[in-house]
Amino acid sequence: MRDYAETMAGFSYADTIGSQLDGNLASMNACIECCDRHALPGRIALFWEGRDGSAETYTFAQLQALSARFANFLRARGVQPGDRVAGLLPRTPELLATILGTWRAGAVYQPLFTAFGPKAIEHRLQSSGAKLVVTDGGNRAKLDDVAGCPEIMTVGGAKGRGIVRGDFSFWAEMDRQPAAFAPVMRTGDDPFLMMFTSGTTGPAKPLQVPLKAIAAFMGYMRDAIDLRPEDAFWNLADPGWAYGLYYAVTGPLALGHPTTFYDGPFSAESTCRVIDKYGITNLAGSPTAYRLLIAGGEAASGPLRGKLRAVSSAGEPLNPEVIRWFASELGTTIHDHYGQTELGMVLCNHHALRHPVHPGAAGFSSPGHRVVVVDDEMNEQPPGSPGTLAVDMSQSPMCWFGGYHGTPTHSFVKQYYLTGDSAELNPDGSISFIGRADDVITTSGYRVGPFDVESALIEHPAVVETAVIGKPDPERTEIIKAFVVLGPRYAPSPELAEELRLHVRNRLAAHAYPREIEFVAELPKTPSGKVQRFILRNQEKAKLAS
Incomplete structure (x- = not known):
């Protein structure tokens, strides 16, 4: 394990790029970085299991050939470098072939x-101007209601069964295309991903991820995930x-490490089975998934005990009860990790770096980033003073976000990118997440972060999940x-509600x-x-207005 302070002090963007991406930002291709350079005989890239129990293993060399066939198809359809290609696919080998191709x-x-409906798909396809969308039979019908839908390629059954008239058949096209295609070289500032924000606080906004971000993704896998050659990894x-x-596709593949796809519904039973079958030692996921594992009790903890070397959590703050x-x-x-679609992961409790782990804190700045807490005047805050979580772009050479695509970006102020999240610096240098700026509750003159209340509630054995908001109140501003x-063994009652109130x-x-x-x-x-706490807040405001 490396020391955090020494890693930060000796960090060099040029050294990282030089060691990981051959140092040539003027000539890059993501398929080379994530596939071709690792296409050695027998080297595995993907362990895949379907919901019906079928399983396949793909090597980097096999994916290299599939990516070439798909790239040849794109060229034949007139897709140019920089054009967008969309994938509406579950976690299947065809998804990986589409991405790499x-x-x-x-x-x-x-x-x-794949859970998007037609309107959500339409917004994203129209915003990106995609030239092609690749889907499967289970999702194909959604595209019938998408206005201005581009050309469609569908993954069908055996011999193209189930392909809609007018669609391209994925495997029929793969079979007729050559298995060789020279990668098109781009620059480090050229995009290789078109992403959309999750829409937590408003409409989903588009952004482009440049090729140079691959180095940052690799750094996260190395320093925060602590992905080792001997690990079996599942995100x-x-x-x-x-x-x-x-971090389930780009990061591990860029390191030449196999990734795992399970194309089935999440449950404690299926998670335990996959971990056991593939010998998973390094696991990543969201607090929601981990809370469902906890709800599984001994049926989940028994099969998993002693099998996982490192577990990482992202998407929401990690409740202390989950850590325990x-x-x-x-x-x-x-370990808890914090990031955004716009940034990747930038604030982490790093498995591979030696530093204090403050209970409940999101962690420390990732190497190559400087994450701080600022007030409304952009003054950096001392420990104990809440403010807005921000990235100092002037001292964050690994931070690649340059603004939203075709949409005004108001989150850059002076040299800072403002995340919109509230946080607090701790005396040991770690940073604790408080909540989205809109989520912080003002009650009787006190500012209360919903995360603290939610964490306390989660500790009660009756509670599986919870969300806390501020409800408008004429006396206290908010309550x-x-x-x-x-949990399944508990029933709502006034007595249980009072027990939970006293517990908190x-x-x-x-x-x-x-x-x-309110029990829901x-x-x-x-x-x-x-x-989405804002939906709950809006519901409460509507009740008061009616």
Whole structure:
């Protein structure tokens, strides 16, 4: 394990690029970085398992040939370097072939999450101007209602069965295309991904990820994930979103490491089975997935105990109860990581770097980044003073975000990129996440972060998930209201609500407990699993107005 302070002090962007990407930013191709350079005989790139139990293994050499066939198809259809190609596909080998083939042709891959409906797909395709969308039979019907939909390629059954008239058949086209295609070279500033923000606080905004970001993705895999050659790695995140596409596809493959795709519904049982079957030692995912594992009790903890060397969490703050469960029940360390679609992961408790781990903190700046807390006048805040989490772009050579595509970017002020999240610097130099700026609750003159209240509630054995908001109140400005999802062995009741209120009051403070508790079957979330507190706030405002 390397020392964090020494790593930060000796960090050199040029050294990182030189060691990982041959130092030639004037001539790059993402398919070379993530496939060709690792295409040695027998070297595995993908372990895949389908929902029906079928399983396949693909080498880098096999994916190299498939990517060439797909790139030849794109060239035949007139797709030029820089054009966008969209993928509306589940976690299948065809998805990986589409991504790599798009990159090989010098084009830009655009992910479409398979849970999207036609309107969400239409917004993204129209904003990107995609020339082609690749989908499968399970998602094809959604495109019928997409205005101005580009050409469609569909992954069908055997011999193209189920292909809609007018669509290109994925495997029929792969079979007729040559298995050789010279990668189209681009520069480090050219895009290779077209992403959209998750829409947590507003409409999804487009942004382009430049090729030079691959070095930052690799750095995260090395320093925060601590991906080692002997590890079997599985990132639970869907490649339809940033964390999955950056760190289940690009990052591990760029390191020449196999990745794992499981194309099936998430459950504690399936997760345990996949971890056991493939000998997973390094796991990444979201707090939502980990909370569902905890809800599985001994049925989940028993099969997993002692098998995982390192576990990483991203997407939402990690509740302390989850950290304790992984340590006590599984005998492993889970670390919290913070990032955005616009940034990748920039604030982490790094598995591979030696530094203090502050309970409840998101961690320390990733090498090549300087993450700070600023006030409204852009003054950097001392420990203990809440403010806005920001990236000092003047001292963050690995930070690649340059603004939204075709949309005004208001988050750059002076030399800072403002994340829109509230945070607080700790005395040891770590940073604790408080919440989205809009999520912070002002009650009776106190500012309360919903994360602290949610973490206290999660510690109660009845609670599986919870979301906390500020409800408008004429006397206190806002009161704290909690929406609670109970475990299967518990039933809503006034007595349980009072028990939960007292639990939080005793755990936190007299001003920080939820004065109202509403039991719900589920919480509103983005397709990527982030809780949408603003929907709950709007519901409460509508009730008061009616």
